[in-house]
Amino acid sequence: MPADQTDPAPGTPRFFGYGSLVNRRTHAYPEARPLVARGWRRVWRHTALRPVAFLTAVRGDGEIEGLSAGVPGGDWSALDEREAAYIRAPLPGGEAIYHIPDGMHGAPSETHPILLSYVDVVVQGYLTEFGEAGVGRFFETTDGWDAPIHDDRSAPLYARATPLEPEETALVDRWLARVT
Template sequence: MDLMTPEQLDTIFLAAQKGDLFAYFGYGSLVNRDTHRTEIYGAVRAKVRGWRRHWQGRPQHGDSPISLLSVKAESDPDHELPGLLVFDRIENLGALDEREFNYHRRTVEAGAIVLPVEMSMEVPVFIYEGKPEVAPGTDHAILQSYLDAVLQGYLLEYGEDEVRRFIADTHAFDHTPIIRDRHEPRYMRSVALRDEEAQLFDETLAANGVKYREMA
């Protein structure tokens, strides 16, 4: 979805004037609108300059180290990362922080956001960066149920090419295995896939040489 309705835009501008608005840039599961748990004002496809995705271990991994999708500052300030810019009610910021408890909330400079249409308003924009691992180098793995939600979000917002780009461009995909939990999801905001979606994801991952682990 490229644009919001005129009614949504009016509501967003009014909320910004009242100080009742913040925005955040989703680059993982937050790209998938079905994983949202707050009543947002609206969302639009966007890009952010100066950040790149990568897989890392969670800060606290316990006995079953699970991968965390994160971003890091990119040495190329013109590198553009596609995702979803979500406009939310300021009262929901605490709930979002709780959802993203493994992440630091960072402020994004206004000039770093690339939108399909010009929107002139003063609103804080955040991006969530994964907290450092307590024990770096842990043999962590990606939950397939989480990855399915991420890839479905990019498919619905951007199409098949962006699914392929996500897999090809996200750092550490080449040495981070995937835990097969699609049919017994461990990700709490898992989504249902159509057969053709599952086939696309599996074939694209296989073409990129991604390895799997069976769920313990």
């Protein structure tokens, strides 16, 4: 466990992250550890609440790899604010997953594209946590890659954008070429 993280008290609520929350550079939530959510699939979607597409989880066949982490002080307010476009739902293991319910989201479009800076952040997290095989599983277990992708790398629009090493950029680009 990194030195800046501590075990939360027993019974501390936990959440499951499957997108940018897998990248520890975007948060400081305690005791993050790998977890698989079964019965869910990741998909690119948009809502009227955001001008761009983002990841959500939908119920169905499959599983999503991600991180489970403790909610600091058991206070959901900061996390709920970060995940404002989502609702919180319980998972069987006691964690909560943030997702947009069916019927409240649409497919990405030219007016609601996927930001490349967001993809970069997510892939960097999966690479760090799960290695290149985990990056492959991320792309393979995510639907919606036929959506438009806005290349904002030179001037990131994603609020939690993080710089990539050249090899990380090349990895993202190779996978995007496969799935798009």
